Amino acid sequence: MQFVEPSREVLAETLLAAGPGAATLCAGWRTQELAAHLYLREHSAKVGLGLVVKPWNKVSEKATARLAAEASTPESFADLVQKFRNGPPKLSPMALRAVDHSANLVEFFVHTEDIRRATDRWAPRALDLEYSEALWAELVKRAAILYRGVDLGVVLVSPAGPRHVAKRAPVSVAIIGEPGELLMHANGRTGQALVSFEGRPDAVALLQTAPVGF
DSSP: OOOHHHHHHHHHHHHHHHOTTOBOSSTTOBHHHHHHHHHHHHHOHHHHHHTTOGGGHHHHHHHHHHHHHHTOSHHHHHHHHHHHHTOSOTTSGGGSHHHHHHHHHHHHHHHHHHHHTTSSSOOOOOOOHHHHHHHHHHHHHHHHHHTTTOSSEEEEEOTTSOEEEEEOOSSEEEEEOOHHHHHHHHTTOGGGOOOEEESOHHHHHHHHHSOOOO
16 A cells, blocks of 8 residues: 555645744754755755765755745745645656655654654654554664664564564663654654663663664
8 A cells, every 4th residue: 555645745734734934853954944855855866865975965955955945934835845745756766656665654754743743732643554564664674774873682562563673682672662653763753752661771771862763
């Protein structure tokens, strides 16, 4: 089942509901920087390269800041969000379903929550079972990289039953939560993820201060 397009719609609507200038969980980014990032990663090869190749980081940052500044009014912001909602160009690799799924399923979920959870009052969304299973599958693929900076073993546990050893070590901590919450934790949103921990108190304390995510 295809979840990326509905996720794109939800993210676009969440951006519009927040409006320009609203806070996000992305350090230094308001909603217009986030919208600029989402649009440019699908429409600019240089920006896309800058997200993964350090020498090109500055190019990506400048392009994002420039487009964000242009989208500071409600009208220009809504126009930028609509361009993002329209999806990638037909000749873009992201127009291919497999690439779209790999690149955007987690990206769109996490960034939707980056907006929703940047406010004082929020509640977790009730996710469709198949959507949660798709998020879990992506988490399993990425977990080893996302927890590479943790000097502990890490076991991810979903209440529905699945378990995944993200990292092996003599001392481990289990992180327990719904797939979406585990994804938020694994992507560095540790303070806004509804998860619990099982393990030695000193190991849990170490995990809570360890670098997580990219």
